[in-house]
Ligand code: APR
């Protein structure tokens with residue numbers, strides 16, 4: 578059997594917070610036991626990459642976590658993948674044996690959950706280097722590289738029929754939104770829903786709500802350019818808080834007859850979690866959080882929200898267990914039961930990745946797919 582060698586390839590390395598990524602020749606180690614090395618085909622830029630790049634301290638680093646690729650080689654003990662398999666990478670894995678993986682109630686794998694220190698789960702090491710200097714990972718995925726190494730529990734084999742330049746969106750944002758609507762909130766027919774933030778995540782919630790037969794889907798965003806696109810995902814009412822001189826939750830309560838059945842925070846602003854909670858109705862109103870805040874991580878609420886029966890519920894990756902659930906979501910896309918292409922507003926070659934950062938920071942795109 579051929580032993581995989583070190584690969585030298587191009588990667589977009591972040592050397593400092595908030596500074597343009599730089600294309601470098603990086604060395605990518607062979608996959609270690611239970612890891613696989615993946616040739617990245619496409620990676621889309623997600624808001625969380627930007628948040629981490631702007632606010633975190635671990636550098637140099639290769640960001641990127643929403644991606645599709647093809648297995649190039651497998652490490653010792655990997656039986657699930659062979660060279661040539663099509664995969665989606667995932668920022669939260671599934672070991673299938675921990676307490677959470679065994680529970681129907683959770684997708685928070687305790688072994689391969691969200692990795693925050695920029696290293697691999699197995700040995701706290703990195704698989705990248707530039708001129709002998711280690712380069713850190715991001716969310717144990719690091720897809721802004723032509724090749725990357727991931728734990729085999731952080732990749733999902735998908736149908737080779739599915740176009741990799743589209744389904745990369747299902748490895749994070751679109752799946753997170755659909756899952757929040759279906760698994761976490763479990764929206765029922767005829768419901769009234771409000772969504773704060775009409776980026777890809779919020780609009781995927783809208784799509785999920787529409788497919789469940791919600792009767793009213795209120796979208797809240799400060800960027801009026803989001804409205805046209807929002808309509809095609811099912812948003813029925815658009816509210817721009819800057820156009821009102823009363824708190825937006827008051828407007829929402831008025832147009833929903835006393836508060837919505839569900840509210841979703843898809844901005845990453847904890848102040849808006851409070852607003853979302855105030856916007857849902859007494860008794861059964863449910864607020865689901867999807868956003869990842871950059872600052873002010875604390876959430877404030879008057880306890881009366883809970884005295885009146887409201888629920889605040891967190892979510893990660895829409896409650897999906899990646900290995901168990903993503904293949905069927907990909908099949909839903911193949912069968913045209915869900916829309917994914919419509920979220921892709923831009924396509925760019927790998928070397929132009931900094932343009933994608935600019936587009937997203939300026940609010941000019943939903944998803945920008947980077948072709949390696
Ligand atoms: N009020 C209303 N809308 C806002 C506000 C605000 N104060 N601030 C930002 N927005 C809108 C933006 O105009 C944008 O349309 O929120 C939307 C966020 O969308 P994107 O930036 O495209 O982000 P997205 O990829 O959809 O992710 C949303 O989920 O996964 C997390 O980290 C991610 O926190 C982020 C959130």
Ligand code: ZN
Pocket residue numbers: 670671672673674675676677678685686687688689
């Ligand atoms: Zn697990």
